[in-house]
Amino acid sequence: MTLSRRVFLESLGLSVGGLLIGGGGKLWAQTSGLSPNVFVHIAADGVVTIVCHRSEMGQGVRSTLPAIIADELGADLTQVRVLQATGHKKYGDQNTDGSSSVRRRFDDLRMAGAVGRMMLCTAAARRWGVDAKTCTTEGGFVMHTPSKRQLAFADVVVAAARLKPPTSPNLKPSHQRRYIGSPTLPLLDGPAIATGKAVFGADVKLPGLLTAVMLHPPVLGSSLASYDASRALAIRGVRHVIALPTPQPPYKFQPLGGLAVVADNTWAAMRGRKALVATWSPSDNASYESSSYRAEQAETIRKACSVVRSRGQADEALGSAASRIEAEYFMPHLSHAPMEPPTATAHVRDGKCEVWAATQNPQESQNVVAAATGLAPTDVTVNVTLLGGGFGRKSKPDYVGEAAFLSQKIGAPVRVQWTREDDIRHDYFHTTSAQRLEAGLDGEGKLVAWRHRTTFPPIASLFTDGAALGREGELAQGYADYPLDIPNVRVENGPSKAHVRIGWLRSVNNIHSAFGINCFIDELAAARRVDPKAQLLEVLGPARRVTLEELGVEKLPNYGHALEEYPVDVARMRGVIERVTAMAGWEARTQDRERGYGLAFHKSFQCQTAIVVAVKKSRSGKIKVDEVWLAADAGLVVNRERAQAQMEGAVLFGMSIAMYSEVTFKNGVAEQLNFDGYRLARMPDAPRAIHVDIATNDERPGGVGEPGVPPVAPAIVNAVFALTGERIREVPLSRAGVV
């Protein structure tokens, strides 16, 4: 039993009858009824409220998690009220990242519904004088099929509330599921979004609300030396200019410091910021310069580095190989650039703080606010709005801390609004990576050795000052866990020191590992004159469950799962490759004179994804992604419609990475500030068609939010090679002028 499972079951005992609990505390306070646990409330009138404890950022979590509970409860989903949880430990982990909401909480949420169902069934069974085991629930009714009787939830809820919740609820068999796995779950927030009524981070209205715009230190590690606020304060509407404390490394989620201009409205605050005069202390990070850093990284991967995994004698086998193939790959820093830049509203009063924030991580927001204000985390209430995109950025609540600090200082509610320039310049950047891959062939052309070196300033540096090597969890993303059916394998990680805040961005280190591995396999195929698909399948090897011993590691983080529960299963990997190549007509691709086809595969977050991309040249000679096929196996998928939308979106997200996006640094400062410099795919870039196939099976649920991203960029680069013969080993392609 996992820890979260145990905590969850314990929490069931806290919550019988009318005891007030949950993010619904306020809403439920006036109603009696059944609250079998923190996720479910059934009012005396039968109205079912389900708490969504994760943040909605476009992945459809508010349309998905309540469906799991409603299914087990037997509620009518169209009548269910969904209540967004505030940050609280009683919900278990609420950090909405790692494609984990269903993957990590599926069983918990099913049990939350099942407990309610069993209590309703028991109450109805007593009324009818039948065995509760012969009762079921559906559509808001308890049914006794043998006697064709039914009772609405409203008719039994008061009696059910007097019962003790069962400690080991039984779950509905899969054939009784109505919502889990349905292709047509309703999109809860769709109508509100389409009418402009949906409330995002910046849309919170409070009486007397002031708006703050920040002036952060331009270089990480520098601090405010002096400033003159007189011109800013002279602007109509500007109320305060306030200096924030300087953070100390490791930076974690601390606010960046600098100055805040607090005004009656956003425009005044922006104008005030422009009028500030500030000088900053020097920082070693001012030496950060992207092209020289790239050269250093290239040096690093040309020498032996720390071993991530090892099997056989790769160095020796490469030394004695009849022929060798080698290549180096580079990827730049990326910015998350969610469409809504970071924003949060806070109101500190009477020793408490209430926050309204677009955050993926309400519990960490409580901690950051506590650190910024001196309050206890339990005195911080974090309300979660819709996110306006997250992609990992909004797991880091530095901006929430800013709002709370300013509200406490001023004694009024304050909204912090980062501008787009703040967002891109002061992001927790996706790392910048260099990889060197080498393969050795024996005299018969057989693949006998594989050496893969990678270096990237790690996320570890955010938590441990000076850390230059990836933590185990970072290296498990495509480096340690990729099946290689090759007798001699060695994967190494070289040091790269961070000069900016490094953070996780949608699919994280899988972005670079998938790029290096898939591009290199395509190069191997070309060098050996074999079909890239055959080459990919040869490297992965036959259908099997890969052991730690075969991987050449002592343990594998495996995204938080036991290997027995979530194995490295090559059969499922081969399955999506076969599926996607069949969809795309891979075997017949050479008959397509106009287009080049590229293939890539990657497994991440317990989902295997394979992609074929067809590119062509536009009239102007630029590369255009014309058509994309994607096959994914994420095990049991609760909300198939949203999973498909995630995969479609992942293709565009990956296209931005492949074609346009990069953040470069000069004198420690990001050179891209807005969407003119930091370019993203736009509608004319969107392929004519994206064909998505999501496997239907009952394997344990995997993630779907991130796994579509990693194979996109290598598939595009491989397709460009197929079309033009030009081998590009660095993205974005805009650098090479081909898009």
Added chain:
Amino acid sequence: MMQLTINGIPHELDVDPEMPLLWVLRDILGMTGTKYGCGEALCGACTVHIDGHAVRSCVTPVRRASAKAVTSIEGLSPDGNHPLQRAWTEMGVPQCGFCQAGQLMTAAALLKKNPRPSPTDIDRSLAGNLCRCGAYNRIRAAIQKVADEAKQP
């Protein structure tokens, strides 16, 4: 004092005439359906109509809207059932949804001017509206669907 007509309702406002229309809508009038995404007319999240034309309200000084008819997402239809809004919901267009008000306003202006847009027309008109979630294919399909349905007698 500035005279503004927004979604058919006249307003009299004491604001800096240089304040962008976006911030007048959001901060002064509390109409938060129109979004801030970039402040430089690069993303289209702030798109509204002035006299039926799609404009980026983040770079439009409010004085330029004076004595003209401004329409924001809140006024695109009286009850949220503009054919595009219906198509958006039916086809599951939004992901995070933040850009969608701007996408809808741009699309509505396009269909008004050009009820039968070609795929290229749609791509060109919407090229200024970023969607970081990458819902472009569904946005495109939803516009096409509305245009196709309008064609039928």
